[in-house]
Amino acid sequence: MKNSNYCIIMAGGIGSRFWPVSTSNTPKQFIDMLGLGKSLLQLTYDRFKKIMPPDNILIVTSDKYKNLVLDQLPEVKPENVLTEPIRRNTAPCISYANFVIQSRTKNANVVVTPSDHLIIDEEAFVSNIKTGLGFVSARDVLLTIGIKPTRPDTGYGYIQLNEKSDVDERFNKVKTFTEKPNAELAKFFVESEEFLWNSGIFLWSAENIQEALSTHLPEVYNLFAEGRNKFGTKEERDFINKVYSESKNISIDYGVMEKAKNVYTLCADFSWSDLGTWKSLYENSKKTTTKNVITGSENVIVNNTHDCLIHVPPDKIAIVNDMENYIIVDSGDALLIHRFEKEQEIKEIVNDIKREFGEDKA
Amino acid sequence: MKNSNYCIIMAGGIGSRFWPVSTSNTPKQFIDMLGLGKSLLQLTYDRFKKIMPPDNILIVTSDKYKNLVLDQLPEVKPENVLTEPIRRNTAPCISYANFVIQSRTKNANVVVTPSDHLIIDEEAFVSNIKTGLGFVSARDVLLTIGIKPTRPDTGYGYIQLNEKSDVDERFNKVKTFTEKPNAELAKFFVESEEFLWNSGIFLWSAENIQEALSTHLPEVYNLFAEGRNKFGTKEERDFINKVYSESKNISIDYGVMEKAKNVYTLCADFSWSDLGTWKSLYENSKKTTTKNVITGSENVIVNNTHDCLIHVPPDKIAIVNDMENYIIVDSGDALLIHRFEKEQEIKEIVNDIKREFGEDKA
Numbered sequence: 001m002k003n004s005n006y007c008i009i010m011a012g013g014i015g016s017r018f019w020p021v022s023t024s025n026t027p028k029q030f031i032d033m034l035g036l037g038k039s040l041l042q043l044t045y046d047r048f049k050k051i052m053p054p055d056n057i058l059i060v061t062s063d064k065y066k067n068l069v070l071d072q073l074p075e076v077k078p079e080n081v082l083t084e085p086i087r088r089n090t091a092p093c094i095s096y097a098n099f100v101i102q103s104r105t106k107n108a109n110v111v112v113t114p115s116d117h118l119i120i121d122e123e124a125f126v127s128n129i130k131t132g133l134g135f136v137s138a139r140d141v142l143l144t145i146g147i148k149p150t151r152p153d154t155g156y157g158y159i160q161l162n163e164k165s166d167v168d169e170r171f172n173k174v175k176t177f178t179e180k181p182n183a184e185l186a187k188f189f190v191e192s193e194e195f196l197w198n199s200g201i202f203l204w205s206a207e208n209i210q211e212a213l214s215t216h217l218p219e220v221y222n223l224f225a226e227g228r229n230k231f232g233t234k235e236e237r238d239f240i241n242k243v244y245s246e247s248k249n250i251s252i253d254y255g256v257m258e259k260a261k262n263v264y265t266l267c268a269d270f271s272w273s274d275l276g277t278w279k280s281l282y283e284n285s286k287k288t289t290t291k292n293v294i295t296g297s298e299n300v301i302v303n304n305t306h307d308c309l310i311h312v313p314p315d316k317i318a319i320v321n322d323m324e325n326y327i328i329v330d331s332g333d334a335l336l337i338h339r340f341e342k343e344q345e346i347k348e349i350v351n352d353i354k355r356e357f358g359e360d361k362a
Numbered sequence: 363m364k365n366s367n368y369c370i371i372m373a374g375g376i377g378s379r380f381w382p383v384s385t386s387n388t389p390k391q392f393i394d395m396l397g398l399g400k401s402l403l404q405l406t407y408d409r410f411k412k413i414m415p416p417d418n419i420l421i422v423t424s425d426k427y428k429n430l431v432l433d434q435l436p437e438v439k440p441e442n443v444l445t446e447p448i449r450r451n452t453a454p455c456i457s458y459a460n461f462v463i464q465s466r467t468k469n470a471n472v473v474v475t476p477s478d479h480l481i482i483d484e485e486a487f488v489s490n491i492k493t494g495l496g497f498v499s500a501r502d503v504l505l506t507i508g509i510k511p512t513r514p515d516t517g518y519g520y521i522q523l524n525e526k527s528d529v530d531e532r533f534n535k536v537k538t539f540t541e542k543p544n545a546e547l548a549k550f551f552v553e554s555e556e557f558l559w560n561s562g563i564f565l566w567s568a569e570n571i572q573e574a575l576s577t578h579l580p581e582v583y584n585l586f587a588e589g590r591n592k593f594g595t596k597e598e599r600d601f602i603n604k605v606y607s608e609s610k611n612i613s614i615d616y617g618v619m620e621k622a623k624n625v626y627t628l629c630a631d632f633s634w635s636d637l638g639t640w641k642s643l644y645e646n647s648k649k650t651t652t653k654n655v656i657t658g659s660e661n662v663i664v665n666n667t668h669d670c671l672i673h674v675p676p677d678k679i680a681i682v683n684d685m686e687n688y689i690i691v692d693s694g695d696a697l698l699i700h701r702f703e704k705e706q707e708i709k710e711i712v713n714d715i716k717r718e719f720g721e722d723k724a
Contacts, residue, residue: 020679299719301711317382317696317723319711321704328699334679335692337699342683349663349681357661361679 005052005133006108006206008097011041011061011069011115012084016350016362017277017343020334021311025360029116030068033275034285035295040116040275045073047119048111050126051133058082058100059115060093079232085241090252095213095224096240101206103231108206109137112252117200118284120271132203132266135171142212143203144174144257146196146265147272152186155276157198157253159265160189174263177253196265199272202252209256217255223247278327278343282309296330307340334361367414367495368470368568370459373403373423373431373477374446378712378724379639379705382696383673387722391478392430395637396647397657402478402637407435409481410473412488413495420444420462421477422455441594447603452614456564457575457586458602463568465594470568471499474614479561480646482633494565494628497533504574505565506536506619508558508627509634514548517638519560519615521627522551536625539615558627561634564614571618579617585609640689640705644671658692669702696723 015028022028029041036043041059048057059069059076063083070081082097094112101108111129119125128145136143146159157180162173177198181189189195204212213221223246227239248255257263273280285293293309294300299317300310305324312318312330320328327343329336338346353362377390384390391403398405403421410419421431421438425445432443444459456474463470473491481487490507498505508521519542524535539560543551551557566574575583585608589601610617619625635642647655655671656662661679662672667686674680674692682690689705691698700708715724 020681301714301718312697317715317719318699319382319697319715320699321707322701323699330692330697335674335681335697337680337682337685337690339684345683352663353679353681356663357679 003053003056004105004108004137005056005111006101006105007048007052007057007111007113008094008101009041009044009048009057009059009113009115010090010093011059011065012087012093013114013116014087015116016347018281019346019350019353019362020331020336021329023331023333023360024064024362026068027065027116028275030065030072033281034118039072040118041069042072043119044113044115044117045076047122047125048113050122051111051129055080058097060084060097062087085244088244088247088249091213091217091220091250091255092224092244092247094209094252095217095220096243098206098209098213099224099228099231100236102210102228105206109133110204110206110209112202114200114274116275118273118275121269124269128266128268128270129201129203131170135168135264135266136203136205136208139167140208140211140262141204142208142257142260142263143171144263144265145199145201145203146172146267147199148267149190149195149197152183152190153197154180154183154186155280156180156274158186158189158195159198161194161196161265165264171264171266174257174265177258196267197272198253199268200253200274202257208262212256212260216259217248217250220248220250220255278309278329278346279340282340285309309340365415365418366467366470366499367418368463368467368472369410369414369419370456370463370472370474371403371406371410371419371421371477372452372455372474373421373427374449374455375476375478376449377478378709380643381708381712381715381724382693382698383691385693385695385722386426386724388430389427389478390637392427392434395643396480401434402480403431404434405481406475406477406479407438409484409487410475410491412484413473413491417442420459422446422459424449447606450606450609450611453575453579453582453612453617454586454606454609456571456614457579457582458605460568460571460575461586461590461593462598464572464590467568471495472566472568472571474564476562476636478637480635480637483631486631490628490630490632491563491565493532497530497626497628498565498567498570501529502570502573503566503624503626504570504619504622505533505626505628507561507563507565508534508629509561510629511552511557511559514545514552515559516542516545516548517642518542518636520548520551520557521560523556523558523627527626533626533628536619536627539620558629559634560615561630562615562636564619570624574618574622574624578621579610579612582610582612582617640671640691640708641702644702647671671702 011029014024015022018028030039060082066083158178160175162175165171223243230239282293291307296311297316303321305320308326310328313332325340327338350362373391376386377384380390422444428445520540522537524537527533585605592601644655653669658673659678665683670688672690675694687702689700712724
């Protein structure tokens with residue numbers, strides 16, 4: 001019997017917060033952001049290989065990155081790399097991949113995951129995902145992996161817990177999904193112990209998510225459902241190009257999870273970061289005695305420099321003196337010197353760069 | 363009749379204060395430090411072409427830079443590029459070039475000049491040098507070009523003036539040469555109006571400087587004089603290699619000018635900087651409205667950044683935010699981020715780099 005557990009790795013983002021290391025030509029998920037010798041995508045793929053056969057792992061990305069995916073994951077078959085002609089957020093992406101899975105397997109259970117997050121303790125991760133797959137395979141539920149908050153972070157969405165599941169008390173019913181809160185609210189959320197961070201990792205049966213999509217997002221669902229016989233055939237490509245141009249741009253969180261009634265969460269036993277900011281990368285990286293994170297080159301010398309993240313290309317010499325709380329990132333093509341506490345401005349900067357120097361520079 | 367005015371351009375320095383733009387592979391004089399489209403050496407050569415025939419301009423440099431000189435000055439004949447096997451400061455350099463000139467012309471007048479200074483107002487420069495050549499050709503004197511100080515700079519040597527010359531009151535007898543003074547002394551020098559900066563540009567007849575060398579630096583003079591028949595012959599190369607290894611390392615200022623009695627100075631009518639520091643380069647460069655000097659690339663964007671010197675390679679994008687009074691120099695191979703007021707430390711840093719990463723990196 002075929003293994004019916006599938007994984008959808010979403011790898012279409014452009015990671016503009018990490019400019020200039022992450023650019024639209026080589027976004028964050030394709031980069032070894034932590035100096036581990038593997039890109040975030042490769043780390044994600046390796047984690048799921050411990051849970052399901054490689055053939056059951058699909059990667060959804062942009063047309064532009066297909067070769068990058070195949071280069072980084074040489075054992076992945078080209079037909080397992082689904083490409084989107086334009087970015088339409090997670091709901092269309094998940095709907096597309098789900099129909100592909102259903103064209104292959106009748107009763108599939110599916111894990112949906114971002115490709116650019118950091119997970120520490122793979123054993124706990126594997127165990128949690130397996131537990132979750134067991135839970136969703138037997139029930140008409142949607143499951144999200146929640147993370148116990150360690151600080152009142154305003155960069156994450158929060159999940160409010162409701163009562164525990166009758167059948168398995170490791171799972172809680174979800175009361176509400178909350179968008180990124182302000183600082184005061186985040187503090188309240190964390191202190192109440194009633195909230196978890198939303199990791200963006202979802203589990204469900206293919207059938208249940210289709211059901212939820214058709215209920216809560218019929219305008220997206222119907223578009224894809226119209227071509228249900230085309231997935232896995234030569235007609236898929238043309239159909240997808242057409243459907244994406246017509247589809248709404250909407251997230252699965254907003255379009256489905258916030259509306260569905262049968263949502264559960266499993267509180268993760270592993271450590272997690274979405275590596276969404278240079279600060280989170282800094283926090284998850286090894287620091288020198290003077291609290292600097294230095295990556296890329298071995299030839300970086302600092303003097304009177306503290307709490308900086310310094311990245312320069314391999315072998316480049318860098319001398320950094322009298323700097324504190326700065327992001328100093330040299331990608332070879334571009335140099336960024338920016339205060340940590342202002343890093344929310346980087347996205348705007350990248351937009352300016354696109355306007356001024358063209359898409360491929362940012 | 364042959365034109366008897368000669369020029370010796372000294373181009374053997376390594377410009378370590380300007381690391382990482384200036385490296386031992388491509389020192390400062392070979393670089394377009396000011397973004398004028400010509401290297402400092404090319405600018406120096408062009409100035410002297412207005413005063414004497416190109417064949418009378420000799421460039422003294424290290425073996426290592428001979429091809430660089432010929433590349434940058436394609437009209438210079440290889441025999442006019444004299445190369446030193448090791449650096450021995452200016453006295454041996456001048457002695458060597460002087461014997462070469464004497465092997466070509468019996469009665470030569472000679473201008474000796476650094477290759478890496480900035481001179482504004484070439485017309486005044488040409489006029490001053492011609493006036494100086496006229497003065498030294500008729501008299502048993504050594505002449506140095508003095509610069510009226512515009513600030514109490516502690517980075518320059520000072521010349522104390524004595525009475526004006528009887529024959530031409532544009533010239534003053536020199537009372538003393540002073541090494542770089544401390545701040546208090548420099549202030550006193552400038553306020554007294556009795557002192558000029560020593561530009562390092564010297565004029566004399568070939569005969570008079572030989573006489574002065576033989577009197578004040580016989581240990582150097584005798585070494586070179588021993589081979590007086592070898593200059594301009596096939597034997598020159600071997601002879602020079604031998605002599606340099608035996609010669610003292612000593613400057614013409616310390617070895618001759620400070621001791622000679624017949625030294626005069628002509629106060630320059632042109633503006634001058636030795637471009638000896640990033641600060642002096644900053645001061646001599648065009649500033650943006652926010653008082654930054656930005657060179658190298660057109661693609662540098664600054665925010666809340668003032669009084670910085672920013673250099674990145676052509677076309678490189680740089681975003682620099684919240685910086686004040688910093689030198690930010692990216693040579694491609696190396697990145698330096700350093701406070702202006704600590705720039706005297708750069709020489710030490712370069713020595714550290716040589717020790718740690720090898721000579722060719724610094």
